[in-house]
Amino acid sequence: MGRRKSWLVPTQYLIGVFMWILSMTAKDLFRDGTDEEPCVYAITAVFFVLCFLAATQDIAVDGWALTMLSRRNVGYASTCNCIGQTAGYFLGYVVFLALESAQFCNQYLRSEPKDEGMTTLADFLYFWSFVFIITTTLVWIMKKEQAGDRNDNSEPDCSIIETFRALLKIIQLPAMRLLILFLLTMKMGFAAPDAVTMLKLGDYGVPKEKLALLAIPLMPLQIILPLVISRYTAGPKPLDVLIRAYPFRLLFGLVYPLLVYLTPSMQISPGQYPYYFYGIVMFLYALHQVALYSMFVAIMSFFAKISDPAIGGTYMTLVNTLANLGGNWPVTVALYLVDSLTFRSCVGSGTGGDGVRSTSSNCDTETGLKDCKASGGTCETFVDGYYVECVVCVAIGFLWLIWGRTQARKMQSLKESAWRTN
Secondary structure, rough: OOOOOOHHHHHHHHHHEEEEEHHHHHHHHHHHOOOOOOOOHHHHHHHHHHHHHHHHHHHHHHHHHHOOOOOOOHHHHHHHHHOOOOOOOHHHHHHHHHHOOOOHHHHHOOOOOOOHHHOOHHHHHHHHHHHHHHHHHHHHHHHHOEEEEEOOOOOOOOOHHHHHHOOOOOOOHHHHHHHHHHHEEEEEEEEHHHHHHHOOOOOOOOOOHHHHOOOOHHHEEEEEHHHHHHHHHHHOOOOHHHHHHHHHHHHHHHHHHHHHHHHHHHEEOOOOHHHHHHHHHHOOOOOOOHHHHHHHHHHHHHHHHHHHHHHHHHHHHHHHHHHHHHHHHHHHHHHHOOOOOOOOEEEEEOOOOOOOOOOOOOOOOOHHHHHHOOOOEEEEEEEEEHHHHHHHHHHHHHHHHHHHHHHHHHHOOEEEOHHHHO
């Protein structure tokens, strides 16, 4: 079957079967149609297993890409990765939200309105489980994995212990330690704008399905961008593109808060916004995607350039994991701190109702919110943690850029042997 396919095919079959089983139990797990709380722990366990299988598949695909492409064209692996992720995001997120929304289906797809969308999570999982099984079978039958796709590198068979030993050696390389620091700190400046902006728009009543649908007209851009950017990242210095795009992406840490601040003034009625509002959001999102994709394709091209094909899957998984971790931990911190940095006060409570802030209810806790409502007041925000975080993130980002520009040039100037363990 081949070294990578022996992992890829069974894993994808397991994903398909797992999604099929999940489709049968989704209603019970999420307690659809009842007032009961969803089975959070069970859902977490289920999706942990599903993500584990997907990560295993990702390792096999990354390793296969390194040997499938010639050394000259290996930088284009990031282009394939980017286009594939864009298509997956569109089909798995945008299409699902649209078809699951009763409002969207009634407005655009039905002649007679109904109370439910055209699909449910269970139906969606059921359909894609069979797509996974069918496509895996086609890959198994139609795509042959040649031993030694690239003649310039041998692929020794390593046991699990030997693989982890090689991984430890990679981490101990001076060049890799610098790259680890680079990746773990690179996305600190984008945490709040990327993670909290859409949540804030949702707080103002902007429908999530309409925000998701903005990705439809941007699909051609998201597919063409990696192809265009890859012309500049397939060379010896792909990180130059990342450094050039970095300050433009940072500026959205100021643009997005301005958009959020102006959103209530553009609201027609609760949940209703004019077309020009969505046009502004789509325009800003398109510009953001240019900067984001430039950075993504650049860093993926650099990974493909430095990875050792002898342990390509392991190497690519390591650097991709570090890159993902570098993006996830700042987002987690931003989401965790946004409420702590937000200060609300109960206004209009008490017998006077004169708009004086109550000292007995500060609205910072669930109990405070209930007490404020019980006393006839309303909770008003006088310091929004979102704006505080955006300013802090932008400042951190520009400070990082001063350091990161020098380190990027340094890493690109290193010889290929600096990234090898032998």
